Amino acid sequence: MIKRLPNFLTILRILLVPIFVALFYWGGEVRTFGATGVFAVAAITDWADGYLARRYQGVSPFGTFLDPVADKIMVVTALVLIASSGEIQALLAGILISVIIGREITVSALREWMAELGERNKVAVSWMGKIKATTQMISILLLVYERPLLGFSTRILGIALLVVAAGMTLWSMVGYVRAAWPSLMASGTHLDKEP
Known part of the structure; x- marks a missing residue:
């Protein structure tokens, strides 16, 4: 089970992207605390999935492919939103x-x-x-x-x-x-x- 956790965290990071976008555009305190919190969770999962995969020998071809993709989707989305604001x-x-x-x-x-x-x-x-x-x-x-x-x-x-x-x-x-x-x-x- 724990060997699958890194892939779960990577998928979670991708699923957080539309939530992040919605909270960012909501504005006000929802953006300040909600969007920031979602991005913080994504950043933590970025570190955690790599650590857990190495620690518990859970490195997989799927995770190796998807992890950098998930990182780039979240970061690029955030940068584009910040620029467009x-x-x-x-x-x-x-x-x-x-x-x-x-x-x-x-x-x-x-x-x-x-x-x-x-x-x-x-x-x-x-x-x-x-x-x-x-x-x-x-x-x-x-x-x-x-x-x-x-x-x-x-x-x-x-x-x-x-x-x-x-x-x-x-x-x-x-x-x-x-x-x-x-x-x-x-x-x-x-x-x-x-x-």
């Missing part, structure tokens, strides 16, 4: 969110390509990627919460952390590309060709 200056929001989402697409494609070559381990999640993800999650929590916290503006702190997360996003992406570059440039690398 107009609470961050449009140009800044556009740049930061384009960098973060663009990186996720690029690294996902890179990992898929390296898996085809049998060299996915070269682009395994790095410590920088984990720190980036944590910074990103905290910044989103602060931006969704939107109200002052302990006398600090959560918006200013959230934007500052999002800028840091975007910088780390680019840094970690460069690291992944550099690790994969010899394989990508190797002669004889097969390409899908149109018939």
Whole structure:
């Protein structure tokens, strides 16, 4: 039973997305406490499912596939909602969110390509990627919460952390590309060709 718990938590994270969206658009205290709480639960399950899968040998192909998908769905949804709310200056929001989402697409494609070559381990999640993800999650929590916290503006702190997360996003992406570059440039690398 406990070996299935990580997959359950991953599925739960996906099921929380429409609830998060509804609470975010509800606004007011429902957004402040409800949407923030739902995102916090999603962030905790992101950590918990990986920990439990490793701790109890519950790593499965299904979980390995679905876990990063669930993470990206929740994070991208939250970023798009924050950008569309107009609470961050449009140009800044556009740049930061384009960098973060663009990186996720690029690294996902890179990992898929390296898996085809049998060299996915070269682009395994790095410590920088984990720190980036944590910074990103905290910044989103602060931006969704939107109200002052302990006398600090959560918006200013959230934007500052999002800028840091975007910088780390680019840094970690460069690291992944550099690790994969010899394989990508190797002669004889097969390409899908149109018939």
